[in-house]
Amino acid sequence: SEAEPFFAALDKFKSTQWQAGPLVNGQTLTGEHKTVVSPFDTTQTVGQVAFADKAAIEQAVASADAAFATWTRTPVEVRASALQKLADLLEENREELIALCTREAGKSIQDGIDEVREAVDFCRYYAVQAKKLMSKPELLPGPTGELNELFLQGRGVFVCISPWNFPLAIFLGQVSAALAAGNTVVAKPAEQTSIIGYRAVQLAHQAGIPTDVLQYLPGTGATVGNALTADERIGGVCFTGSTGTAKLINRTLANREGAIIPLIAETGGQNAMVVDSTSQPEQVVNDVVSSSFTSAGQRCSALRVLFLQEDIADRVIDVLQGAMDELVIGNPSSVKTDVGPVIDATAKANLDAHIDHIKQVGKLIKQMSLPAGTENGHFVSPTAVEIDSIKVLEKEHFGPILHVIRYKAAELAHVIDEINSTGFGLTLGIHSRNEGHALEVADKVNVGNVYINRNQIGAVVGVQPFGGQGLSGTGPKAGGPHYLTRFVTEKTRTNNITAIGGNATLLSLG
Ligand code: UN1
Numbered sequence: 001s002e003a004e005p006f007f008a009a010l011d012k013f014k015s016t017q018w019q020a021g022p023l024v025n026g027q028t029l030t031g032e033h034k035t036v037v038s039p040f041d042t043t044q045t046v047g048q049v050a051f052a053d054k055a056a057i058e059q060a061v062a063s064a065d066a067a068f069a070t071w072t073r074t075p076v077e078v079r080a081s082a083l084q085k086l087a088d089l090l091e092e093n094r095e096e097l098i099a100l101c102t103r104e105a106g107k108s109i110q111d112g113i114d115e116v117r118e119a120v121d122f123c124r125y126y127a128v129q130a131k132k133l134m135s136k137p138e139l140l141p142g143p144t145g146e147l148n149e150l151f152l153q154g155r156g157v158f159v160c161i162s163p164w165n166f167p168l169a170i171f172l173g174q175v176s177a178a179l180a181a182g183n184t185v186v187a188k189p190a191e192q193t194s195i196i197g198y199r200a201v202q203l204a205h206q207a208g209i210p211t212d213v214l215q216y217l218p219g220t221g222a223t224v225g226n227a228l229t230a231d232e233r234i235g236g237v238c239f240t241g242s243t244g245t246a247k248l249i250n251r252t253l254a255n256r257e258g259a260i261i262p263l264i265a266e267t268g269g270q271n272a273m274v275v276d277s278t279s280q281p282e283q284v285v286n287d288v289v290s291s292s293f294t295s296a297g298q299r300c301s302a303l304r305v306l307f308l309q310e311d312i313a314d315r316v317i318d319v320l321q322g323a324m325d326e327l328v329i330g331n332p333s334s335v336k337t338d339v340g341p342v343i344d345a346t347a348k349a350n351l352d353a354h355i356d357h358i359k360q361v362g363k364l365i366k367q368m369s370l371p372a373g374t375e376n377g378h379f380v381s382p383t384a385v386e387i388d389s390i391k392v393l394e395k396e397h398f399g400p401i402l403h404v405i406r407y408k409a410a411e412l413a414h415v416i417d418e419i420n421s422t423g424f425g426l427t428l429g430i431h432s433r434n435e436g437h438a439l440e441v442a443d444k445v446n447v448g449n450v451y452i453n454r455n456q457i458g459a460v461v462g463v464q465p466f467g468g469q470g471l472s473g474t475g476p477k478a479g480g481p482h483y484l485t486r487f488v489t490e491k492t493r494t495n496n497i498t499a500i501g502g503n504a505t506l507l508s509l510g
Contacts, residue, residue, distance in 0.1 A: 156235020
């Protein structure tokens with residue numbers, strides 16, 4: 001079949017052992033390192049990664065700082081074409097990158113395919129957007145003899161801190177935006193996915209991003225992250241991860257003596273779907289299952305709380321139980337797998353504890369049993385539980401766990417209040433065949449992304465700009481037309497051109 005060459009190419013990487021480490025001025029540093037194991041089977045190694053020490057951090061920031069003056073004056077077309085070249089190289093290396101997504105991050109093959117696609121889209125989109133944004137914006141005409149111009153340039157060294165759940169797409173989304181806008185970058189990947197980030201940076205250098213312009217520092221938040229965000233030389237921070245960490249970074253930046261610098265944060269959610277009695281149960285369940293359980297629920301966009309109007313609740317729950325029975329749990333490198341492992345032992349322990357707790361508080365709808373072959377991995381049973389109120393969920397539970405709440409038609413205003421009361425505002429799903437009703441709910445719930453009569457994951461770059469409100473993030477939306485605006489600083493230059501070159505200039509202007 002047509003798919004065979006793809007799987008054969010993927011297969012070539014099934015036992016590759018990668019060696020990764022900090023990339024400082026293009027040199028891979030060695031030193032204190034750890035062995036990376038697969039979340040699917042912790043007896044399988046993926047490679048070795050060395051972590052950045054103090055000297056590496058210092059050298060990376062100093063070099064990125066020194067490289068800024070030249071990079072930000074490099075024509076935007078040159079920066080954009082390097083990012084287009086990077087997109088080409090991602091496509092050329094896609095089997096290796098997909099294999100890494102499955103082996104290092106435990107993502108399914110379908111998720112790996114989507115991940116490479118999204119990384120490519122981000123590079124191309126920001127390349128195009130930067131050219132638009134940074135070409136001289138038009139201003140109103142000023143007085144005769146005065147020349148007014150608006151220039152956009154990078155802010156300096158941008159620190160990009162990215163999550164393990166999109167180790168290539170969000171990693172390169174942040175990095176490509178910062179670079180396109182004329183910043184130099186020090187990138188810190190999630191500790192759990194340092195090999196994927198390492199390969200991405202190597203490809204960026206190969207594409208023509210100068211090695212001093214893009215530095216790579218794997219390590220922990222406590223060491224690398226804290227040192228970078230506290231550094232007086234940085235010009236901005238772009239972060240995707242937990243709300244708590246975003247607040248911590250904000251506090252660190254607020255203590256900065258010499259500057260006020262921006263944080264662009266995309267954080268968690270307590271995402272709901274509201275289903276009224278006019279909707280179709282089979283379609284609802286299809287969208288619930290993909291929103292809650294694919295990627296093992298490890299997307300910030302994932303559905304956590306399903307509100308079912310009571311007239312339809314029993315039917316939806318019935319179909320849901322059947323659909324959950326069909327989920328294939330197992331090896332992410334098998335194309336049949338729907339639900340792979342969660343990222344690590346800590347994630348598994350927290351999610352298992354939440355399942356035990358929520359089963360006491362609520363009523364179990366279904367908990368899948370884990371099949372043979374998953375014993376060595378960080379697997380969490382896909383679980384659905386009925387609860388009374390969103391308030392029993394004190395935080396986001398980042399895994400394959402769905403909470404269901406029944407509501408009466410007359411209680412819709414209360415449902416909207418409950419969702420808004422969480423303070424999060426990332427995604428919202430609505431199922432209804434009454435358009436007026438759907439649009440009313442869409443309007444009243446404070447979220448960044450609303451999806452009507454479909455699933456609520458998988459925002460497409462440039463098509464569905466992605467990002468939340470409130471506790472879910474600062475904006476601007478990733479993959480949207482305004483994202484780059486926060487990565488630049490502006491300079492208005494007003495020049496009284498009559499003062500230089502004598503009256504000739506003035507006369508020539510009429
Ligand atoms: C995240 O999970 O950190 O729409 C955000 C989506 C993805 C979510 C990315 N863009 O599902």
